[in-house]
Amino acid sequence: MSATPLDTDTQAAPTIVRPDVPDSDWNDWHWHMRRRITNVDKARQWINLSPEEEQAIAGVAGRYRWSVTPYYASLMDPDDPQCPVRQQAVPAGGELVEFSGAEVDPVGDTYYRKTNRxxxxxxxxxxxxxxxxxxxxxxxxxxxxxxxxxxxxxxxxxxxxxxxxxxxxxxxxxxxxxxxxxxxxxxxxxxxxxxxxxxxxxxxxxxxxxxxxxxxxxxxxxxxxxxxxxxxxxxxxxxxxxxxxxxxxxxxxxxxxxxxxxxxxxxxxxxxxxxxxxxxxxxxxxxxxxxxxxxxxxxxxxxxxxxxxxxxxxxxxxxxxxxxxxxxxxxxxxxxxxxxxxxxxxxxxxIARPYFTVTPDGLRLRNHKGEEMLVDNAVYPITEADAR
Known part of the structure; x- marks a missing residue:
């Protein structure tokens, strides 16, 4: 697949690569869905797969689905397996490693399911x-x-x-x-x-x-x-x-x-x-x-x-x-x-760390610089019993 660079005007996104196709196709979401990358041969048209990536793609077969839209593939660095977009979309060996405490549904969706959906x-x-x-x-x-x-x-x-x-x-x-x-x-x-x-x-x-x-x-x-x-x-x-x-x-x-x-x-x-x-x-x-x-x-x-x-x-x-x-x-x-x-x-x-600590004398506050101050309990009561 031939490709041409596409300049972007956003500060965050670097130059990306997209296939040399008419804008009418590239701007049509159905075109992308029909042409999703689902195997090694298609992926090679966009990125230079590492041996580890090819091994992982083979390893997840029959276990985890994978597909990538041409649009999202165009954001990948073709030469860097550590590309942050590529890591989110291309299977990796870590998917096949057993980790302590890992579960299929740790957030409890199936536990709280009331109907089919x-x-x-x-x-x-x-x-x-x-x-x-x-x-x-x-x-x-x-x-x-x-x-x-x-x-x-x-x-x-x-x-x-x-x-x-x-x-x-x-x-x-x-x-x-x-x-x-x-x-x-x-x-x-x-x-x-x-x-x-x-x-x-x-x-x-x-x-x-x-x-x-x-x-x-x-x-x-x-x-x-x-x-x-x-x-x-x-x-x-x-x-x-x-x-x-x-x-x-x-x-x-x-x-x-x-x-x-x-x-x-x-x-x-x-x-x-x-x-x-x-x-x-x-x-x-x-x-x-x-x-x-x-x-x-x-x-x-x-x-x-x-x-x-x-x-x-x-x-x-x-x-x-x-x-x-x-x-x-x-x-x-x-x-x-x-x-x-x-x-x-x-x-x-x-689970963010609090910016305050309750002490007998009041609230000890901390700002983003690490500077601290004590707010007296008489100024800002901690409990309702102490409130004016």
Whole structure:
């Protein structure tokens, strides 16, 4: 496949390489989906595979699916296996290593599943597992079993089964006011099918907010069409949370996709996963967060990588997460600092180090420079009993 360089105007993304095809094809998300990279021969058209990568691709066969869109492949360094985009998309030997404590479902999706698709973990909100399909099977996926194990899925029945049972469950639980469509990636569905699901939720009076978790803005931003945005806007309030993990992913195409959603009144948040060798340093994370703000995406969560079977090699220590949070707090604007969380069967648990210590004399406070001060209990009472 011949390729030509494509200059970008973003500060974070370097020159990328795309195939020499008409813009009408490159800008058509269906073209990319039909031409996904799913084997060694196709991958060689984009990158110079290392022997370790070829061995890993052979090793995951029959165990974990993998595919890469041509768009996302165009962001890969063709010569560097440590490229942060390449590591997220191309199988690696670590996926086949057994790690202590690793589980298929450490966050408890299957434990809280109430119907074929509904997972009811929190009092007022549920997730709806729409599909197991993704444009790119991210190697760090927390639902690796559901989305990438050839012989496994969270679904009790086929994903093509009726949604009636799922919608009925939500309607019969009026405490549910917030529904997150996830999967897999819900935007893998055509607009018409997706609207059927959303309209079914909108018909339930107690459902106030519909959210969509999608990595299409990162992996294939051409999917974010005006038609899609217009459809979503018909069912407001609709929110989208996406998943940028590295500044290299913030390209003109991704920025344009975000802009289309925002212009249709769809707020966009970001959930980054802390990944060893990809974004586990302060400089990279600061750049990522500031670049997200530049394209008007609100940093939401920084997830500690889950100890998921086939994913554990991406985990860092919690101390590394603390170091990065310390490097963000006070160094970039407050709403650019995500919440550092560990996802467990108890829920998402904030695990950032506190900037205060309770002492007998009051609160000892610490700022981003490490400077400390004591706030007397008489000034800011710690307990209600001491409050004026």
């Amino acid at each position: 509904v997972v009811h973990k929190y009092p007022d909100r549920v997730i709806l597992l729409v599909t197991e399909a993704c444009p790119v099977y991210c190697r760090h996926c927390t639902r690796k079993f559901h989305t990438t194990d050839v012989n496994g899925t969270y679904f009790r029945d086929d994903e093509g089964e009726s949604f009636d049972e799922d919608l009925r469950y939500i309607a019969e639980h009026p405490e549910i006011r917030d529904v997150l469509l996830t999967g897999g990636d819900p935007l893998s569905y055509r607009d018409g099918k997706l609207e059927e699901i959303i309209a079914g939720l909108r018909a339930i009076p107690s459902v106030e907010i519909i959210r969509i978790g999608s990595r299409f803005p990162v992996l294939l931003p051409q999917r974010i069409t005006d038609d899609l945005c217009e459809m979503l806007a018909r069912h407001h309030p609709v929110w989208v949370n996406t998943h940028f993990n590295h500044p290299k992913e913030i390209t003109p195409e991704a920025s344009a996709a975000v802009d289309r959603m925002l212009r249709h009144g769809i707020p966009v948040g970001n959930q980054t996963v802390l990944l060893r060798g990809i974004n586990d340093d302060v400089a990279t994370m600061r750049t990522l967060m500031t670049e997200l703000l530049r394209i008007r995406v609100r940093p939401y969560y920084l997830y500690h990588c889950d100890n998921v079977t086939g994913v554990s090699h991406f985990m860092t220590s919690v101390a590394k997460g603390w170091e990065i949070m310390e490097g963000l707090q006070g160094h970039i604007t407050g709403f650019g600092v995500p919440q550092y969380v560990l996802t467990t069967r108890l829920g998402k648990i904030p």
